[in-house]
Every structure is written in structure tokens, then in C-alpha cells.
Amino acid sequence: MSAKVAIAGFGTVGQEVARVLLNKSKNLKNILGLDFSVVFVSDSSGSVVKNDGINLKRILKCKKEKGSVTEVEKQTSKLKTYEDSSVPSIDYDVLIECTPTNIKDGEPGMSNMLNALKQGKDVVTSNKGPLVLDWMSLKNAAKSNNAKLKFEAAVGGAMPVINLANDALIGNEIKSVRGIFNGTCNYILSRMTAESLSYGQVLSEAQDLGIAETDPTYDVEGIDTALKVAIIANAVMGMDASYDDVKTEGIVGITPEALKLAKEDNKVVKLIGEVENGNLEVAPKLVPAEHPLAVGGTLNVASIKTDLAGEITVTGRGAGAKETASSILSDLISISKMRKN
């Protein structure tokens, strides 16, 4: 079957999604019988629309060379550019929403997603903001318009948590989910432990390597982890949680001495996010060194406790454009296969 895709947001993730759809188009068609055409792409400069499919190679080249999608050469009369970035009333099936996370008002992601769902379009997103700011509106809009909303990419990058709990473990009662959901914090704590360095020293190193942002607040204060914990609580445990419901402590106050003491006791300190019995928490915790949660580097990990399957732990890369595109692609395929059935 064929599906028309709209991509809102053409930063590193949006571009990578386009690249993956371009590179994999043959396999998607031949192996899975899925034929995706991208009919809309937007960035902060505006948007591009073409009903019979935008040339992805050309739009990626344009974005790379000119910095915006609206600078694309209009070779055909069917290609239209707009100054407005919002998705117009065009014919499409699935919105891939990958505008940046905004935890103040969720925009422009919130409007993009709500509008799409209200028109009965399916939505796949990596955008955390709307999912924690007004989960119930999104959930209800999807339900009442018989549309699907999937967001594996918003939680663990390439690491499947939502789909693992909700699909592979379906039928199980999910008792708790806990894990490491921020690779920057994990890198900092792992390096501090391994090299007996101070928080400040490792933070500078991480910034030099591009692992930490110039303003690291969002990661090191535990905000990013808290957003992900709220999303898991909503999607997996059926809660209606927002960011404020998560008791959050970051890693800024952790000293090399504390890590050394932990190490002597064969333990490591990890920034753990968890949902259990309605409690949502993010805090540095002691983890036994040989525990499945004790993964190092920038890895993410999630342990899902269930009634039948016991504890299932999954580890993978929590960030990166390719990794995020992987989860978006899986959600896109899964949605398209459901429509096909």
C-alpha cells in the first residue's frame, strides 16, 4: 500500500527521517509492500508541498546548502512553497512531527499534532513537549478520530521501551519501569567514576565531544529524564502525568568522593528515572555494578517489571539522529501495516 507522509520539522531528526525513507524506499516497497511518498516538509523558514511526492534528494541538498527548505528550486509547477510552517489542508495520511521539544507550551508540535489527529491523520513523533503538557487532549483526539499516535522516538532514541511494553509484552501487567533515559548524564557519571574526575571537568569534556549542550541544564538537572518518565507513565501505565508530577533531582551535586565510595561497595551511581505505584521520580541512585541497569557510556537502559514475564531489560543508544529515525520509521511502518490490515 502507499501512504502520503508529511514531515513537520526538518532539523537533524527530520532530515534523517527523509534520508532513511530515501535510502530504504526500495526495501520498504519490495520487502514490506509499503510505498511512502513525502508530500509536505516544513522548517522554521516555511514549508514545501507537492502532492505527488517531494524529491527527497533535492530537498535534503537544498536544506544542507541553503539552510532552509523553502529555497528549493521550483522545477515543476506542482511544487509549492509557503511562508507558513504549519501543515495546510492537503491530502496526506501520516504526520511525522519532529519539531524541537518545547516544554513551555509545546508549540508548534502541539498544534501540528492536534490538527492532524482531529482530521483523522495518524501521527508519529519524537517531540516530548506535547506528550507531557497535554497528553489527554492528544490521546482523546486520536481516539475520537480513530487516528493513531505513536512516539517511541520520544523516550529512548533507538531503544524500544513503549513498543516493548505495549506490544511485545502485551497481556502482562506492567508493575514498574525504571531506567537510564539520558545519555549525557550517563556519560558524565560513567566518566567521573572511571577517571575520578570532578563533575565540572567531565562536563567540559562532554561539551567538547558534543555529548553535552553548551547549556546542559535540560540534561543534567534531570528535566529530560523527567519528561520521558512522564511519557512512559502515560503511555505504558495509563496515567495522566505531566512534568510537574515527577519528583526530580539531577546530577549536578554529585562528587567524585560519592562515586568512589559507591565503587568500593561494588556499586555505581546512575541517574534513574522510574514509575511505580503511581510515583514518578528521577534521582541519582546506587546500582550494583553487575545489575542490568548498570550500563556505561552514553547508553540508555530500561527495566520493565511485569506479572508474567518477570523483569525484562532493554539497552540501546538513547540519542542520535539515525537512532531516533529508526524508532520513527518503526512506528511509521507499524501504523501503515495496521491501516493495511
Added chain:
Amino acid sequence: MSAKVAIAGFGTVGQEVARVLLNKSKNLKNILGLDFSVVFVSDSSGSVVKNDGINLKRILKCKKEKGSVTEVEKQTSKLKTYEDSSVPSIDYDVLIECTPTNIKDGEPGMSNMLNALKQGKDVVTSNKGPLVLDWMSLKNAAKSNNAKLKFEAAVGGAMPVINLANDALIGNEIKSVRGIFNGTCNYILSRMTAESLSYGQVLSEAQDLGIAETDPTYDVEGIDTALKVAIIANAVMGMDASYDDVKTEGIVGITPEALKLAKEDNKVVKLIGEVENGNLEVAPKLVPAEHPLAVGGTLNVASIKTDLAGEITVTGRGAGAKETASSILSDLISISKMRKN
């Protein structure tokens, strides 16, 4: 929607599936809208048929107290017992095949599954034999009769490997799968390492604890792991592999000295099964102690290497009736939801 289920094989797994369907029937109905009724149960004594649903509490009690399902009291005229264990031509939707694994001719599982698929019935199984003895016949029977065949329970107990690779990571090219797929071997190697004990000493201990069978050949020679490797190769990598295609070495020859040497080098020895570039192998391997594959006890683990998501590792309990029933239930729900769409 409602589905009629046939359960072939009523050993520990079959009974646990019945128990789970009984205990979860309310939640399955209320949360997922799925109403399962079991219309057929067989064991080596014969079979029981009731078109409007067998009383699961009663059949479980009968099996427990009298050792066979055919001893059930025939309170209603609709309940029929047969000396024949094979699935008769009755009205049902999904066969849950959990007769014991037989790697000689796959029977009775092979006939049960093929007959069901040829009638267009979906099949969920934990039975490894048929999947490695004649994968192509099963695959083709499913395909040409538009029936579904799912077997997560055959590989890692509760640990999702097939569904993780084929669903949660769909769209990814799977480059390799490697892991620990036998809890008995993992227990023996972990204990030998931790306590510097000989293979024979730990084997006796494992037998006393019920972790190893009286005849441990199937586990310790790597046969069980090899079967699982072949199933993964077929289901995830699109191969047509059988048991003979797996180069197999077990753990019998491993000495405490070898484990000690590994430990001094911060490594552990694990019985690793792997599929990569068409090569299938089971052998004891050195694994760095902090590698995600280095899990202890009776745990299973699988690392799936992909083009987009990088390496995704999943850990969980590889055996146990409840754990196996968990995977069977997830497959059953997934199949039923597909039919619903």
C-alpha cells in the same frame, strides 16, 4: 472480538497458558476487548472438546488431580472426550501448540501445526522442533492459507527476541543476533566462575535445584541453543536453516582454570549462540565482564545489531512456565488484534 482457542499439549506450559487465560479473562475483555474461549485441550491421554468453551478451572483441576484431561467429569452433554490427541475438525481460530519439543521428527507438533495452518487457522507455539525441522513447509502453509504463525516463546522464554527484531525494530536491517539462549548453561558457567567449582559439581547442584535435567545433554551440549539460533536465523534473517546448519559446541569441556584465567582478564565465559552473515554458531566465548551480554544466573540475553538503531540488547528470564505463557499470550493477543483490524 472473540476467538476460539485450541490448546494442544497440556504439560506445564499448556496448563500455565490455561491458567493465565482464566486469571486474565476479565482484563483481556475490559482493557483489550478480547474474549478468548478454549474449545479444545489435548494431552497424551487424548483430548477434550466443547464448542462453547471448556471450563478452565475444572480442566486444570482434573489434570492436576487425575493426571490427564480426559478424566474430566462430563457434566454437560456438550463436553466430549476423545482418545485421539490430534485436533479434530472443529470450529476454532487459533491453535496454541505446546506439545514437547521433538527434534527427531517434530511430532506431534508438526502435524498439529501444519493441519491448522492448512485450514487457515493461526498458530502460536513454544515448540522448537517443527520450526527447525521444516521451517519452509510451515512458512509456506501459513502464507498460502493467509494464516499467522508466531513463536516468540520458542526462543527466549519471556524475553522478546523475534518480536523485538521483527516489530519494534522493523525497518532496520538486522545484521546479526547473538546471545545467551540457555539458562541452564548460563547458571552452570556463572556458578563455576563465582565459586571456582568444577563442571560436575555445579551440574549436580543445578540438578538438585531443578535448573538442569537428569539428562542434561540437550542443554549442556548446546543443542537447545542451536535450535534457537536456527529459529532466529529463519524468522529474523529470512534464512532456511535447520539444526544441522549450526556449528555447535557445548560447555562440558570447560574447566574452572579456563574461567579463572578469563576472570583475571576481566572477562567471563558464556555459551553464545549467534547468526551473522549466514553463519550459525554456538560456542563458549569470552565476553568482557561489563559487556551487556555478560548477564549472570539463569538469565537469557540477546543483542541485535542493526543498521539504524545500532545494537539493541534485551535481557530476561529464558525459561519457566509463567514466562513461556507470557510470550504465548502476547503472540495470541497480537494475532487477535491483527484479525480485529
